[in-house]
Amino acid sequence: MSAPLTEPTRLREPLWRRLSGQLRNLAPFATLLALVALFSALSPSFATMANLGNILQQVSITAIIAVGLTYVILCAEIDLSVASVANATGILLAFFTLQDASVNIANLPLPGPLAALIALLGCLALGAITAFGVTRIGIPSFIMTLAMLQIGNGIAALLVRGQIAYNVPEMILTLGSGSLGPVPWIVAVAALVLLLGHLVLTYTRFGRYIYMVGGNREAAEHSGVNVKAVVGAVMIVSAACSGLAGMLGVAYFGSAQQNQFDNYLLDAIAAVVVGGTSLFGGQGGIGNTIVGLLVLGVLNNGLDHVRMDSFLKILIRGLVLLLALVINVYAQRLRNRQRSAT
Template identity: 50%
Template structure:
């Protein structure tokens, strides 16, 4: 019979702490930022400011939802920002130039982005092109199409429904926040409670083992990249409603912010680990950080630099926590 020594219990507790640290690291990062900005600014800890944070991250939340699916399979999508921009351009162009009746411009924009996402998936899963390369090429294609349709000009005539989604309210709650919550909720349900969701995790964790288990990993990767294209398009339409016009180019930080939100929350770039709750925490980290820097007296020319430094520090903390968790698992 094995005799339990005094050191076994502390070792078990230590391993448990190491394993839980990885999942808790993003949450600790968020709490530290909340406490810091609450102490540094008198206007930060107010309901109206938290409402502004939710509005600011809602568009990114929809885009990050699709990226979560892609990263869980171990792939990457660099085209989401430009596909989202193209969705807004297509809807505005169909309204202003083609004079299509509503809601055809919106449907057309979503179909186009879904097809572009499917093409990314087909090229990756069926043709064997690395997702990094084919989505990089798609980024250029989508950007070029946006420039072609707009001719470098801003289109101000946009669908009324898009205006409502991007700038309307239901009582005190912005519709954009409601749409983001619905998209995140549906994605969480799919990933956690459906066979497709289980296959997504299996594909990312060990693709060869998933195939031996009968999972069509090619179809899963294709579907996830198609979902990413669709959510990017929906995000672009919502952003079109917020801005009130279609721009020929997208903000340079949209792509990095959407991916960073997913990774900061703890979703692994290697696939198979993470999910929508992680993405939500990552979104809040970015939202609090950007809003908090606006609240305190920060040099406008240093704001981007400070944001990058804090993001690197948060990622470093996540990596350290992940290694501690792996060490704990190996000790068992």
């Protein structure tokens, strides 16, 4: 008996074509498995539960920043200000926290919860300025967030003036450097933020709008989606995630100082892109970002275990990011060809 005419075309496609359509998702996962196998063979201390805990703790701050950045990239935008917003928020928190007279930095001492609220409002204000510039003035997100990067760094420099602030509210200190039994609180918070980010993208109207805007902005507008509101919202979400990471990071590092989070810009972008979220928008998600975070975490940790030269380590990370970008662009071309073929 012949197959029904209603059989989905996808089931009749060759296996290689279906696999090539999933290249963006399969390549990062295969890379992760290869790295785990390689470093497990090279170092007996790598494949242990204790080291797994170290990897998760090392990527926690990046994970929180990457959630907001995933939202932005899914809308086919970019946010280069995430690290400076994190730095400015952490310094705002330490600057306004009640300090004793021995601290050599002038500030306005406030109770911890109020200082945390001011820091949170500060990062939201920076996100709102970015959203206004991108959606109302029409400045491209690359240029707007580049300007906000400088503004965030300027706020941080103005507050600390080259000094170091140490005081952090007790609750933030617990979340940043304490533990819930064997699990560090910062890992639990990062997991919660990732889960919340995934649920919003997957099960809410706002999440569907993000994919619609990133997939086809013109079609989204014709469907009645307020594209400017969605883009503005993801910019504010990105700033909020960066601010939370900045506050927890200050507690994790034990101090707040200038340029403390500079490396997290590249790490967060790399986690999203290496994981397979499309730079062209509309494809990917938090699941991809989690894989990207694990790839970077395993790579950095594994290179430390095999005593890799620190300068060569930077080069290898750059090559991995370049490879991810090539796969990202190639996967997009395959997707466009398949669309045009059908």
